[in-house]
Amino acid sequence: MITSLHSPHVERVKALLGSRGVKERKAESKFIAEGLQSIREAINFGDPKLDTLYLTEAGRAKLEDENLLTSEVLGKTVEVTDEVMRAMADTVTPQGILALCDISKHNFPNFISKQPLRIAYFWQIQDPGNAGAVIRTADAFGFNAIVFSDQCVDVYSPKVVRATAGSLWHIPVFEDVSISDLKQLAEKNAIQIFGTDGNSKLALPDALQELNKKPSIWVFGNEARGLPSDISADLNLVTIPMEGRAESLNLAAAATVVMYEVSQATKR
Numbered sequence: 442m443i444t445s446l447h448s449p450h451v452e453r454v455k456a457l458l459g460s461r462g463v464k465e466r467k468a469e470s471k472f473i474a475e476g477l478q479s480i481r482e483a484i485n486f487g488d489p490k491l492d493t494l495y496l497t498e499a500g501r502a503k504l505e506d507e508n509l510l511t512s513e514v515l516g517k518t519v520e521v522t523d524e525v526m527r528a529m530a531d532t533v534t535p536q537g538i539l540a541l542c543d544i545s546k547h548n549f550p551n552f553i554s555k556q557p558l559r560i561a562y563f564w565q566i567q568d569p570g571n572a573g574a575v576i577r578t579a580d581a582f583g584f585n586a587i588v589f590s591d592q593c594v595d596v597y598s599p600k601v602v603r604a605t606a607g608s609l610w611h612i613p614v615f616e617d618v619s620i621s622d623l624k625q626l627a628e629k630n631a632i633q634i635f636g637t638d639g640n641s642k643l644a645l646p647d648a649l650q651e652l653n654k655k656p657s658i659w660v661f662g663n664e665a666r667g668l669p670s671d672i673s674a675d676l677n678l679v680t681i682p683m684e685g686r687a688e689s690l691n692l693a694a695a696a697t698v699v700m701y702e703v704s705q706a707t708k709r
Contacts, residue, residue: 442520443495446528450495450519454529454541463595470544472597474609476536477503482607483542484509489610493541494518497526500537531599544597549588549615553626557585558707560632560658561700562623564590564672566692568664572596573604574693575661580608582704588615588623588658620660620672627658636660636668636676637699639689645699648679649706657707659699664692 443450456465457473466472471492474483483491494517496504501520504510510518526535553560561579566572572594579587589596596616602609627634635648635657660676662668668676681690681698690698 442522443525444522446525448525450493450521451525451529454495454539457541458529458531458599462598466544466595466597470546472542472544472602473531473599474540474542474602475530475532475538475599476603477507477538478607479602479605479609480504480538480540481507481509482610483540484511484514486610489545490543491517491540492543495521495526495529495539495541497521497523497537499523500526500539503536503538532603545614547586547613547615549618549622550626552586552613552615553630553632556630556632556656558654558656558709559584559700559703560586560588560656561696562588562590562618562620562658562660563593563696564620564660564668565592565663565666566661567594568692569594569598569600570604571664571693572601573606575696576601576605576612576614577608578693578697578700580605580611582700584612584700584704586613586615588618590623591617591619623658623660624675630656632656632658634658634660634676636662636673636678637681637695638668638673638678639680641678641680643677643679644682645679645702646682646706648677649702652706654707654709657703659703661692661696661699 526537561584576587
């Protein structure tokens with residue numbers, strides 16, 4: 442059992458969560474997940490892969506109650522005191538369960554060559570809560586992958602990981618895919634790309650009817666700036682019909698509406 446606050450384990454976890462966390466996570470290809478929900482999904486689904494599991498006595502009891510401590514998981518488990526867990530954790534009141542996980546290495550060109558039915562792409566989004574929410578939404582509505590452009594929030598930051606509520610382990614996530622690469626790969630693989638624009642004359646339901654269940658990519662812009670005209674110019678732009686007086690929807694709400702409608706219209 443680790444009892445020292447100066448243990449190399451503690452220092453390593455704190456480095457991955459600290460002010461230089463983005464750089465450390467990219468250098469090590471590791472990230473930190475906390476809490477029962479995330480660790481349950483990491484154990485049950487295995488991608489991203491669990492590397493090391495840190496448990497307090499109370500945390501161990503929670504996993505035992507759910508029969509999650511298999512021999513394989515136990516082989517990766519390190520017991521720590523409550524004090525050590527508080528020093529390592531990013532949350533104010535840790536659950537006594539924290540894991541070091543591998544960042545998945547998916548190849549986007551290979552993935553898209555298989556013509557997946559539904560992909561969501563997010564351009565330069567910055568809010569961790571939004572990033573986590575859209576991963577969770579894409580998972581809920583059966584999207585095949587979610588893709589983030591360069592200059593997005595770090596998908597493996599602790600706030601994003603928590604906000605996914607375990608969905609990070611259910612759907613392939615790709616980072617740092619430029620919009621130009623996305624467009625080239627879509628054209629090469631005969632996949633249509635759509636974006637949203639309140640001024641478009643083409644309503645989302647009509648666009649989906651014309652799509653006729655073919656593979657598609659749905660592009661969403663930055664929370665404040667949306668999609669610049671040089672990016673949206675060659676996309677198939679659609680509008681979300683709204684009967685009320687709201688001028689627009691925020692990013693997470695718009696993405697939820699679109700992904701739900703796409704999932705319903707492209708069922709096979």
